[in-house]
Amino acid sequence: MKKFLLPLLFIGASFAVAGQSVDEVLSKYTEALGGKEKLSALKTIYMEAVAVRPNGDEVVTKTWKSHNQGMRREINFGMGNITSIVTDKEGWSVNPRSA
Numbered sequence: 001m002k003k004f005l006l007p008l009l010f011i012g013a014s015f016a017v018a019g020q021s022v023d024e025v026l027s028k029y030t031e032a033l034g035g036k037e038k039l040s041a042l043k044t045i046y047m048e049a050v051a052v053r054p055n056g057d058e059v060v061t062k063t064w065k066s067h068n069q070g071m072r073r074e075i076n077f078g079m080g081n082i083t084s085i086v087t088d089k090e091g092w093s094v095n096p097r098s099a
Contacts, residue, residue: 044067061074
C-alpha cells in the first residue's frame with residue numbers, strides 16, 4: 001500500500017503547484033522597474049555589453065538611443081572601433097577593417 005500511496009502523493013502535489021502566467025511575470029517586472037508611467041517617461045537610454053570571443057578577446061559594445069532622434073553604437077574589438085550613427089534623416093558608419 002505504501003508503494004502505491006507515495007507516487008500518488010507526488011502526482012497530487014504537482015497538480016497543486018500553480019505557475020505564473022506571462023502577464024503576471026511582465027507586470028511584476030514592469031513594477032520592479034518603476035512602473036509603466038516611469039518607463040513611458042524615458043527619452044534616452046545607454047547600454048553596454050561585453051562579449052568574450054573563443055580566443056579570449058573581449059568585444060565591447062556601447063549603444064546610446066534617443067527617442068525619435070537617433071542612435072549611436074560603438075563596437076571596440078581590440079584592433080579598432082566600428083562607429084555607427086543613425087538619425088531620422090540619415091546614417092553613417094566607420095569601420096577600419098573595411099577600408
